[in-house]
Amino acid sequence: MDEDMIHLQSSVDTLTTQQDSLQSRVDDLEDRSRRNNIILRGIPDDRETWEECEVRGREVLHGVLDPLPETAIERAHRLGQYHPGK
Known part of the structure; x- marks a missing residue:
């Protein structure tokens, strides 16, 4: 049971890190798409x-x-x- 919890926590941590990275990339792309607007x-x-x-x-x-x-x-x-x- 403890091994399962450790594995699940590790998976959650990995997914959280990936989500943060993807959100950062989305924010960067949105900022770049606004550069030439008036x-x-x-x-x-x-x-x-x-x-x-x-x-x-x-x-x-x-x-x-x-x-x-x-x-x-x-x-x-x-x-x-x-x-x-x-």
Whole structure:
């Protein structure tokens, strides 16, 4: 019985260490995925498609990040819910 408990405790310790390591890797990957993000505030919300959102973002960034390469924006979308007139 004691051997079984020792074996189970060892297994739990190993799994805990592996889980901590995996969580650390997930956190690192999430942090890296956020590196090239930019949030633009104060742009009127018009229920646009993601393509229209990208065009509007490019218009706002034109001159600030000039020249803005075509590949600079991989994806564009709004945050939060749609609020008419906001």
